[in-house]
Amino acid sequence: MTTILIYKQKPLGYKCFMEKIARSYSNLDLHRKIGDIIEARSSNKEEIRSVAAGLVDWQRIRTVLDLGCGYGWFEKVLGGRLDLVCGIDYLGENREEFLRTAERIAKKAVFLQAHLPAAIDTPPESFDLVVSAYSLYFFPEMIGEVKRLLKSEGQFLTITHSESMLTEGEKYFDFSGLRKVIQRFSAENGEALLKEHFTVTAFVDYPNTLVFGRHDGGDLSQYIEFKKEFISVDVDPELVKEKMLAELQRLGELRFNKNDRIFVAKK
Numbered sequence: 001m002t003t004i005l006i007y008k009q010k011p012l013g014y015k016c017f018m019e020k021i022a023r024s025y026s027n028l029d030l031h032r033k034i035g036d037i038i039e040a041r042s043s044n045k046e047e048i049r050s051v052a053a054g055l056v057d058w059q060r061i062r063t064v065l066d067l068g069c070g071y072g073w074f075e076k077v078l079g080g081r082l083d084l085v086c087g088i089d090y091l092g093e094n095r096e097e098f099l100r101t102a103e104r105i106a107k108k109a110v111f112l113q114a115h116l117p118a119a120i121d122t123p124p125e126s127f128d129l130v131v132s133a134y135s136l137y138f139f140p141e142m143i144g145e146v147k148r149l150l151k152s153e154g155q156f157l158t159i160t161h162s163e164s165m166l167t168e169g170e171k172y173f174d175f176s177g178l179r180k181v182i183q184r185f186s187a188e189n190g191e192a193l194l195k196e197h198f199t200v201t202a203f204v205d206y207p208n209t210l211v212f213g214r215h216d217g218g219d220l221s222q223y224i225e226f227k228k229e230f231i232s233v234d235v236d237p238e239l240v241k242e243k244m245l246a247e248l249q250r251l252g253e254l255r256f257n258k259n260d261r262i263f264v265a266k267k
């Protein structure tokens with residue numbers, strides 16, 4: 001029998017808690033390490049970045065804008081020689097690594113530190129491709145601005161989580177606050193939100209499960225640690241860690257779905 005543990009954190013102002021979550025990506029080494037853990041524990045061995053990049057028609061793409069670019073995770077799988085790659089992120093510590101990666105694939109690389117949503121001081125129709133990977137739920141209000149920034153034949157590529165990723169965790173805890181964050185732009189409602197401004201030309205589901213075996217407690221613990229700002233919207237992360245590690249030992253294996261969806265939209 002499973003128990004729903006309801007341990008509500010002190011309510012934070014909405015803006016404050018979204019900023020707290022964004023700041024959780026500031027430890028670059030940990031962010032990269034978690035990327036490796038996700039890759040190692042994923043049942044789907046096809047790289048989602050490569051699946052996403054494969055959906056884009058690259059023929060006429062010279063200029064790329066990445067919103068919530070982080071340290072340039074998406075750009076790392078790109079090759080070729082673009083004219084411009086511009087990344088925007090809330091965290092200035094991503095600048096150096098983002099620029100290093102972008103300079104490898106573009107004649108000009110730019111990093112702007114900004115808290116989105118915000119109007120971007122660039123003429124309309126400046127970009128052939130706008131990317132937002134695992135970040136649009138922080139600033140879904142940007143969808144209209146993306147339309148202004150995209151050229152008429154431009155493409156908008158987004159990768160986002162499914163609300164179903166909370167299913168396993170919700171057997172133990174109430175994650176309704178976190179669900180609301182994901183619901184700002186999710187696999188389930190992303191198409192409808194994009195359609196307010198764009199024609200969605202394709203969406204592809206990326207089915208995946210994170211599988212932790214009895215000896216993977218260290219990885220599970222670090223994964224929960226990384227997600228602590230998200231988790232703390234609803235529950236004390238230490239309580240989640242303790243419960244999940246005990247369940248891992250009791251059951252011998254824990255599986256969490258991590259089904260994402262990739263959208264490609266055009267004006």
Ligand SMILES: C[S@@+](CC[C@H](N)C(=O)[O-])C[C@H]1O[C@@H](n2cnc3c(N)ncnc32)[C@H](O)[C@@H]1O
Pocket residue numbers: 022023025067068069070071072073074088089090091094114115116117132133134135138139
């Ligand atoms: C989950 S990470 C994704 C980073 C990168 N796109 C990737 O896929 O690895 C979310 C990123 O969005 C940024 N972010 C969160 N809220 C933001 C905001 N309001 N404005 C700009 N960037 C934000 C964070 O700093 C973080 O780098």
